[in-house]
Amino acid sequence: MKNIILGTIIITSTIGNSFAACTYNLDATTAEIEAIPSSIPTTKFPTITNQKSSFLIPNFQSNSNTIQMYMGTSSDIAQKIVINNQNIIVDKSIGTNGEYAVEFLIDNFIRTPIRDDGYVSMGFSFILSNTSKSIKIGTVNLINEPRNGINLNVSLPKDDGSGENSFTYPISSIPAAGLRVGLFINQNSKQIGLNINGVNKGYIDSFSTTPNKIGFITYGVAMAFNAGDPNIGKTISGELITDKSKITLNYATGTKDICETPL
DSSP states (O other), X not given: OHHHHHHHHHHHHHHHHHTOOOOOOOOOOHHHHHTSOOSSOEEEOSEEETTEEEEEOOOOOTTSOSEEEEEEEOHHHHHHHHHOTTSOOOSEEOOSSSEEEEEEEEEEOOOSOOOTTOEEEEEEEEEEEOSSSEEEEEEEEEEEETTTEEEEEEEEEOTTSSOEEEEEXXXXXXXXXXXXXXXXXXXXXXXXXXXXXXXXXXXXXXOSSOOOEEEEEEEEEEEOOOTTOTTXXXXXXXXXXXXXXXXXXXXXXXXXXXXXXXX
16 A cells, blocks of 8 residues: 555656646845846836736836836846846756747737837846856847837847847737747757747857856836826736747747757
8 A cells, every 4th residue: 555655646746747837937026126236227027927027108207217127037146146247147957958949928018109209128138157157148129119110129249248249120010919039049059049920030149158057037118208198007018938838939840948848
């Protein structure tokens, strides 16, 4: 009987682990985020539900700050940024072979051109590191502003510190279900690729050292929305997607989520 009970426990545990969701914990507190050095007012997203972050477009009064940034990340990363933002050792282990994919779904955004001086963006940063140093940092932001309209901006600092590789992708329309951005990381070729709503842009950058850790920061920014702007009060939201069950874009055969589950 003891062997039967033990066997049942082992089987149950194995099944539970097999179907466990692949998650990333955006558990940094407001105090931890507000302690991060920033040149603009920064606070935690008012709402973070699992891996979805959201805020409402604020009404900036004439006698107040005219810009606000919202952030979500892990408590571990927030604390490490305060200590040394030039060398962040991140907190989610990742395999060193094959290709891995994550997605970011921006499901609430301002879909028409912004008037006057307004500005809004929603996106995320990814950080690749090993156990001793940062290897690659990149930022992906969907931006709506009067001068250039709606664009997806991707920025990847160069390894030698001489600048950055920047890409701008005009977005003519945002589907009703939202704009889905896929990031894929090939550990074998040491390359980073991009997929925008099903359009594969191919590899756009590379790294020189194989990372074994990955971390994420979600961002939202609003600026210069003044009284009378019809966008005040609208919800802006985006979801970091790391689990196979929610990844929907197409990737190379054998691509996995960051928990090693094949897509």
